[in-house]
Amino acid sequence: MSIQQAGLSKKTGPMHRAIIGIAAAMLGAYVAQVSVAAAGTGPIVIGITSDASGQYANSGASDRRGMKMAIAEFNAKGGVLGRKIEFIHIDTETTPATGSRVAERLISRDKVSFMIGAVSSGVANAISQVAQKNGVIYLNTNSSSPTESGKNCHRVKFVWDGNGANFAQAAVSNAIDSYGTKWQLVTNDYVWGHNTASATKALVEKAGGKIIGEILVPQGTRDFSSILLKIQQDKPQVVAAAVGGDDQKALRQQVAQLGMGQNPAWINNQQDWPDVYGLPTDNLFGVFGTTWYYKLDLPGVIDFVARYQNMYPDTKMKVPGNVFYNGYMATHSLLSAIEAAGTTNNHAVIKQLEQLKVSAADRMQHHDAFMNPKTHQMQQTVYLATANVGSSDKDDMFKIVSNSAPMKVADAKAEATCNLESFADTPVYEP
Amino acid sequence: MSVPFLEVDNLRKEYSRGLINKRITFSLEANFSIEEPAIVGMMGPNGSGKTTLFELITGSNLPSSGRVMVMGQNIHDVRYDERDRLAIHYHQSYQVRSFHRTRPKFMMQPADCEYPMVHLFDEPQFNTQDGYIGFMLDFFRKLRGEGRLVFVCLHPNEPFHLNIMREVCERYIFVRDGSLTLADDFDKLVELEPVRDYLGRLVDVA
Amino acid sequence: MALFEAQHLHKRFGDRVVLEEINLSFEAGQLSGIMGPNGAGKTTCFNVLTGRYKPDRGKVLFDGQDITGMTPRAIARKGISRSFQIMNLFDDFSVIENVLIAVPQVRDRGFNMTRRVAADVAAMDKAAVVLEQVGLQDKAYENAGSLPYGDRRALEIGVALATEPRLLFLDEPTSGLGIDATARLSELILELKHAYTIVIIEHDMKFLFGLADNIAVIHWGQVITRGTPDELRANKWVQSSNLGKLA
């Protein structure tokens, strides 16, 4: 009541007691939780920051499995620098604001040594900003936005997936030769889409192709029918789609329904394995990029798949995919770099990672890979794949069309736009 | 007055059922004309066609054949929203004007009057307890006095209903099974065989 | 000239005509009644007069000024106040808050965000006077929502009075009241009659006959008759009705 009799003033009790009660409850709830890893000698704690809900929940889970397998393998060998490796996972909800909070929590409360994991570039940005502020090394495992190793690069952040520009490099000249010069772009109307599309556009024009139009698709589009009609009316020879996330899943479904996956030819920037696993192969339209495939005919691959199946016998995905691979390789490389540096000091580990070179054999790819010290992006083999139509093996969905060496698909623009913080501006962090 | 107030000219309305094999379930025929202001009492059992006739006169129902002329205008040629300037239908306590719109406005003529000339009261709620009857009857008389034509339609089931009819009405129409019988005064009305039949005991009490 | 006049009002909702050629006028200082059977359009008429609905045709004049189509707020600010048939109070407020918020001084300071409401002594006094008028002074700090029905009716009138109206409209004030409460309300209105120009809508003829200076009867959306209570009572059907027997 806002008006009260003058004489009848109320006791002061309720709110007073309420607040004390709540405070007590808060204390009680948290007392059980308190645990702090002692620095230097205790276990190395890795904060896993992958999405468990939202658009990329599924990829996040796959990413996580990769990291856990690498951690398990190192622990089986006795850990790193004699320290056991532990991990803690918090859902970043495919939401940047949550990513920030999670990163703050992992660093200040859980005292993690390193952070790993991202599928969405927005979340990766949010985390890396907090990481940079605190000097915590952060591995962006699976976000393929070119800005990650360009405009938004950081000294503490390392990017392990191929990006849109890499995939476009691999695909464009190949496609012009095979399908024709008349191209149409279907672009998700947001930063990743625009970046990828502009990379494609430049390459197409350089290779003598012609862009007849660009259809911008807002993020969140579920119905592509009118756009597919428009494409038919415009009659391009090649459609380069830079459509991501759930939008891509809906597009795939609708293209498959129309049987338009072959004509026109589709260049679909990238295809993450968890997004397509279990779907019929006609859902995989066109040509797309990836960094790895479980049927690559290379030494070690069979063993790797077997280790996966051994560790995750119950998971729905019977074979590892590119997201898992990136998660595993990133974690593996980080732990190796710590060992090589002989310390968990962030500056030392960063320097190790900056000169990282992994042989083709160790990465189970066709070419040697190396870390670009100027952009902090892993330069690796990029594969073009297409649907393995008519395959009798439900798992064997891709047909690898070609592979390109890292230098041939390098993202030239990245080095120009990336401006890493100096070591002096990067706080020392030695967990 | 040269133009009659209300001319119901060979009016016929049929309701039928069934799409292929049409059976006529109800038909109403009327042919009469009233030349000057009056209070006309209309009686008849439920379902005999009283309300249908009112709807035909106000133009909210389309006749199967024939026509209704109000103040010399064919009601079905008058603009929908102006038909109530000619004839108006009071349903119990409110007025209803609903029309099946079939023609655009510009094809129709405006009404020539400002205030309704024909007032059709469809079973007004008469209740001896609350005293409103008196005001209603005064209103009928007032309208009549102002030179309007008033219809009061009733399905009498109390003796006082007949008293009201006798007190206020000048002419009578009896409706049964879709056909009309006209009478010039109350005594003539109740002498009619079908009316006596229908009213039965009420006539004797009244 | 009459304080309030309605000329040629028409109102329809879809195919249902609720007001047809309504002409009314209320003289200053008088208590006028509008009555009619249920569903005859009284409340709609009231709502048109007080600005809740806009008439399709016709004019409403207050003090010679055309107020047709003005918002309820503007009409209220001109000095016309009304109570509601279906109870329309601020149920979570105390009784005095209900009245206080209607006081014009409080209204004028409505956008003041720092002053304390209760600190406004003049307004509080004014509210107290109104509460005394309607006999709720002892219940000032009770919650309006928990008042007995009769008190809520009185509070309805109190809220309307607090706006310092020049013309007070009461919509079926006896609706839902028992015999005793109706009698008490009659007394209250008789007292108010000296101070205000009042228009009451009522279904209950007896109540109006005892209070009003003149009465209009509405039926079929029209004014079917009007006159002083004595004139109306002269009708033989009225005399033979319950009302006639009681009167």
Place this chain on the structure above:
Amino acid sequence: MDFLINLTPHLVNGIALGLLFALIALGFMLIVGVMEVINLAHGSLFALGGYFAMMIIGVEPGWFGPLGDWYVGLPAGARYSFALVLGPIAVGLVGMLLELCLRGTYGKDPLFGLLLTFGAAMVIEELIRIGWGSGEQFLQTPPAISGAFIWNGLIWSTYRFFAAGFSVAAIILVWLFLERTPYGAIIKAGAHDSEMVRALGINLSQLRLYVFAFGVALAALAGIIMAPIWGLRPHVGVDAVIPAFLIIVLGGVGSFVGAVIAGVLVGLTVGITGAYASEWSLMSMYLLLIVVITFRARGLFGKKSMLEN
């Protein structure tokens, strides 16, 4: 002229899309109109319908003994039809459970019903994730309604036209049910006057239970129909609930015809902007809503509703 020739396919497509939108909104409308509950779990139940259907179609030999084997032996069309019937029924049962939870909120601020169902939406979505994983799933359609055909030199999806036709049928059936059966009359009475329903001797709480189940079953039906177009993932329902909401308000809360017309209108708007200004296609429906509500306070065919207070 060229413009018109180019436009025609988009008009056809827009109407087809609109009919799908109307189907999505149908169950939502029923629950809002009759019970004045804004069911934010509509989307999750929509998704759940798709998952149930996928499970029903995907039964494998040996799961349910001989009966199951007989079922597996049926042609794809028959299994799909089973899913279309059983999926909504199963979701309807889930809906009944939810309705029991909702009972406490009746007669209170509609916000509480809305919030409870918001919570339920989270729970159902998470349960889907636990049950079926968070990955993309695929709902198989029988060959007869799959594939594409060529019309006017353009490729059209057969399934989409099946879906639009199915929507029309579902809309008409629901309309007939509401308008031409005694149950419909009771439901409509309940929408306007719960006192009257009680006076008629009908158990109001049972009526609400069944109406809710029915509305939710319609959500599931829409989910099954949309799954082959939108795909199937735990959070797919989010994409359904917003258009449903929008359509109901655009059409006017409580108006069946309004919802259908608004659905088609939204479909046309999205379809045509999709073709000519695709980057604005999502925004267009919100702008449509803002324009309509600015000029028509209660939507196209809205009546006064308790939800306004």
Place this chain on the structure above:
Amino acid sequence: MNNNTGFGAWITRPMLITFAILVSLPFWIDSVGLYQYLGVEIVIWMVYALGFNLLLGYTGLPSFGHGAYFGIGAYAFGLSQLHITESIWLGLICAILFAALGGAIVAAFLSHRRGIYYALLTIAFGQVFWFLSIKWHTVTGGEDGLLNIPRPDLNIGFASFSLSSNEALYYFVLALFVVVVIGLWRLVHSPYGTVIKAIKQNEMRTGFIGYNVWLYKWSVFTLSTALAGLAGGMFAMAQESAYPDVMSLHASGFIVMMVLIGGGMVSFWGPVIGAAVYFLARDLLGSATETWLLWYGLMFMAMVMFKPEGIAGAWQGFIKRGDASTDGDKKPVTR
């Protein structure tokens, strides 16, 4: 309608207790297993929730698109720092002004509407803003958001403090929170507060006693969006970035949840309690289990089913019951 204590004073005892707890927070937050940054976010969201409750709890107007104004505040803060000059006051003033401007325009469309139509229009406008924030990526940075927003020093004329540590930022944010709490407390007990409460209970009657309901609805929406903008500006400062998804429907739904769980409909302190509980529960559940959404949803459903008036309401009920046995005060707990 709201709680009973000290209705007229500028400062009340519950306020002092709340402030005391919050001021002492940095000294004990780590020892209860939390972290400083969480405190910053909670206090920011408390400001946001208090402003939101002015609209929802006091005026009864449900807005499901309030995130838009929070987001506008965040962007305005960020853009002013990046493109004009680094100044905390400029940033916050921009945040408040632009959010209020957006709110004022939207409110002009909204204020004639009620109930579900009101709610729906807020959603539609919220979505439009959200959409624009992604679409207009040259300014907003699209879905990546506005990054590397500086956290300027606090300059109060004669002295300047660095806010780069979370503790310092926390005290700054807390100071603003104190100002907002005192101001709002005053406001809801002023004539203006009484009028908006009256509108919540009976919009029509409020019009009939001569109030310009439209103007009040418009102004309260604008005020509430201004506070959302302030909170958004602080959030951008805390996160050193501004993202579009705080503007999404989901995020807008969470503020409604927060306020109702806390008991904003019945208590001034509801939003404060709600924001705290919301973040603690989320932080706890989120780190304990991947299926936190399930438990969170169940908790929420249980709350609505069994204690719809929220935590503050439940507490009031508890206190009332205690009182009834002592002094027989039978004033019912109101909605």
